[in-house]
Amino acid sequence: MNNLPVKLEVFEGPLDLLLHLIDKNKINIYDIPIADITEQYLEYINAMETKNLEIMSEFLVMAATLINIKSKMLLPAPEAEEEEESDPRQELVERLLEYKMFKYISVELKDKELDASRSLYKLPTIPKEIAEYKEEINVEEILSDLTLAKLQEIYKSIIKKQVDKIDPIRSKFGKIEREEINLSEKLYQIQKFGLKHRTFSFRNLLEAQDSRMEVVVTFLGILELIKMGRIRIQQEYLFDDIKIKYLADDIIQMEEENF
Numbered sequence: 001m002n003n004l005p006v007k008l009e010v011f012e013g014p015l016d017l018l019l020h021l022i023d024k025n026k027i028n029i030y031d032i033p034i035a036d037i038t039e040q041y042l043e044y045i046n047a048m049e050t051k052n053l054e055i056m057s058e059f060l061v062m063a064a065t066l067i068n069i070k071s072k073m074l075l076p077a078p079e080a081e082e083e084e085e086s087d088p089r090q091e092l093v094e095r096l097l098e099y100k101m102f103k104y105i106s107v108e109l110k111d112k113e114l115d116a117s118r119s120l121y122k123l124p125t126i127p128k129e130i131a132e133y134k135e136e137i138n139v140e141e142i143l144s145d146l147t148l149a150k151l152q153e154i155y156k157s158i159i160k161k162q163v164d165k166i167d168p169i170r171s172k173f174g175k176i177e178r179e180e181i182n183l184s185e186k187l188y189q190i191q192k193f194g195l196k197h198r199t200f201s202f203r204n205l206l207e208a209q210d211s212r213m214e215v216v217v218t219f220l221g222i223l224e225l226i227k228m229g230r231i232r233i234q235q236e237y238l239f240d241d242i243k244i245k246y247l248a249d250d251i252i253q254m255e256e257e258n259f
Helices: 014-024 034-047 053-074 090-117 148-164 183-197 202-207 212-228
Strands: 199-201 231-234 243-246
Touching: 014 034, 014 053, 014 090, 034 053, 053 090, 148 202, 148 212, 183 199, 183 212, 183 243, 199 202, 202 212, 202 243, 212 231
Parallel strands: none
Antiparallel strands: 199 243, 231 243
């Protein structure tokens, strides 16, 4: 009577086989019944049909390790060493845990590789003449819906708020004289602010100034930048706040003599 052929599972190495036996028998990896596991392990390698000596030698080395651990656990330790004797399975458990961690990581990386293989990327193919195109700025069109009356109304409301900020008591203590506000420096500050925020409120910008003189200089700076085409202003409805959009991608330093 011929024996029925049995196809054995293929394992990546002796540690992979041990993990399989532990999972199959639902064993606590920190408390391995070394005798049972050794017996099952030896049964598997006896049934292996591989002729690759390098692969077989790895499994045989692990078999010798298991037998050595089994013998240590069966033989009683000398009385003097009983307290200091560590668990013979400790090193094997650490190797199994380390292998299990790397095996889990490899599965995760394989899943990520599979997900990445399903993603396609396309480099930009915008023609050079389109990529370098910059829309010409029409100052008259930008200012078409803005009147001096609107600007004056906003200016008056800002000045009033500056006056309301004055403490009637502390304002009589005296003043610390400040240097005159430099328009070129204020232009630089507005451009720096615009480059960072891109779109901002005209009203909030003026309200953030510390004095009436700074409000006036900031107001003049906004008008100058509109003239230069570096900012655009918009107002959706009458008496709404004016939104300022910074159009440039850089900051230019203006000299006082240019004004």
